[in-house]
Amino acid sequence: MMAEAATCDVCGKSRGEVNHWYLRIPSTVWREPGRPNPLAFVLAEWDDEIAREPGVGHLCGAGCAATALSRALGEKKDEGGL
Numbered sequence: 001m002m003a004e005a006a007t008c009d010v011c012g013k014s015r016g017e018v019n020h021w022y023l024r025i026p027s028t029v030w031r032e033p034g035r036p037n038p039l040a041f042v043l044a045e046w047d048d049e050i051a052r053e054p055g056v057g058h059l060c061g062a063g064c065a066a067t068a069l070s071r072a073l074g075e076k077k078d079e080g081g082l
Helices: 062-078
Strands: 022-025 042-045 057-059
Touching (some): 057 062
C-alpha cells in the first residue's frame, strides 16, 4: 500500500511507506464554541483522511513532534501567554 504524500513541517522530509508519522491537529478543533484554546497542542497518530484537512500539521516522528511542541511553547511565551 502506498503512503499518503506529505512533507514534515519541521524538517522537510517526505513521507515514506514505513515512517512513523504524526499529525498536529489545530487547536480550534479542540475547544468550546466561541472559546479558542491557543495553548492546545494536539498530537495524533497518522490518519490519511485527517492528514488532508486544512491546517493539520505533518510531523515525521517523535523528534520533529518534540521540536514542534517546543516551538509552539516558545511562541506562546514570546506572546506573553506562559
